[in-house]
Amino acid sequence: MTPAEYAAYERAMGERVVEQNGVYWRQVRPFFFRPLLSFEPLDASAVRRPWLARWGGWQCVVRDQCQANAAMAFLLFREVRGYSLHSLEKKRRWEVRQAEKQFEVRRLQHVGELVAAHPCYLEFQSRTRYKYRADRVDPKRFGAWAEEVFRHPKVMVWGAYHANRIEAVSLAIPVEQTLLYSTFFATTDGLRKHVASLMLHVLRTWAQQRGDIAQVYVGLKKTGAEASVDQFYLQRGCEVVVQPAYCWVNPLAAWCLRRWRPDLWNRLAGRDLVSSVSSALVPQEG
Numbered sequence: 001m002t003p004a005e006y007a008a009y010e011r012a013m014g015e016r017v018v019e020q021n022g023v024y025w026r027q028v029r030p031f032f033f034r035p036l037l038s039f040e041p042l043d044a045s046a047v048r049r050p051w052l053a054r055w056g057g058w059q060c061v062v063r064d065q066c067q068a069n070a071a072m073a074f075l076l077f078r079e080v081r082g083y084s085l086h087s088l089e090k091k092r093r094w095e096v097r098q099a100e101k102q103f104e105v106r107r108l109q110h111v112g113e114l115v116a117a118h119p120c121y122l123e124f125q126s127r128t129r130y131k132y133r134a135d136r137v138d139p140k141r142f143g144a145w146a147e148e149v150f151r152h153p154k155v156m157v158w159g160a161y162h163a164n165r166i167e168a169v170s171l172a173i174p175v176e177q178t179l180l181y182s183t184f185f186a187t188t189d190g191l192r193k194h195v196a197s198l199m200l201h202v203l204r205t206w207a208q209q210r211g212d213i214a215q216v217y218v219g220l221k222k223t224g225a226e227a228s229v230d231q232f233y234l235q236r237g238c239e240v241v242v243q244p245a246y247c248w249v250n251p252l253a254a255w256c257l258r259r260w261r262p263d264l265w266n267r268l269a270g271r272d273l274v275s276s277v278s279s280a281l282v283p284q285e286g
Helices: 003-012 051-055 090-102 111-115 118-128 139-150 188-192 195-210 224-234 251-260 262-269
Strands: 017-020 023-029 032-035 057-061 070-077 104-107 156-162 165-175 178-186 215-220 239-249
Touching (some): 111 156, 118 188, 165 188, 239 251
Antiparallel strands (some): 017 023, 070 215, 070 239, 156 165, 165 178
């Protein structure tokens, strides 16, 4: 996909995405924006921000470290072209091989195949209580989501089958030279049988065989109770990549964060990150 195609896809998924001078911004919190491709550096002094950001704030990775007043950390697989099953640790290779005996992974070609994964999604929701787009527990909403996915044919959708039943689904989006691992859900039994390891292996193998994918993006580094999710990827060769960033916050919003949510304020600054950012890690107000 081009960035414009990816922006159209995210809008179809219900995200608020706006474009300013060729840069696409996603609203990640009310009135707070980050670039849609949040790992790509920008010139903070020249970039135009969404006008709604004046009421909340904005944050981006910067090319010039002198502009940095914060830091951001990303989960990236950067050894794409050299990937193979043999590059994994012994235990992780065993997991993939055991899962290959249980599951058949194939590319989903029709919306009906994804709709058939609704019971798998329900089991995932029951186990995790995952809040994002939880409306998809409704079969009609799930079906509408599946139709939107297949309206964008460049989205990669894989399903893992056991006894003709989908036990896991993965969605990945190639945008320029990056493969975004955007969605994964699975049954509890599938997880016990290491289907997550198998699906990640299939995705990384596809990226390696393409030849034009330079990295696989998993997401922002998580904190708190969610940080345990990152361990799955870190144990399989993923890297935490810390980059200097610039963050601007509306003064009133900054005061509220410092008073009632200092944890979020510190997270914006990236105070918990080990980085080479030389400036004081304090988001800019006003």
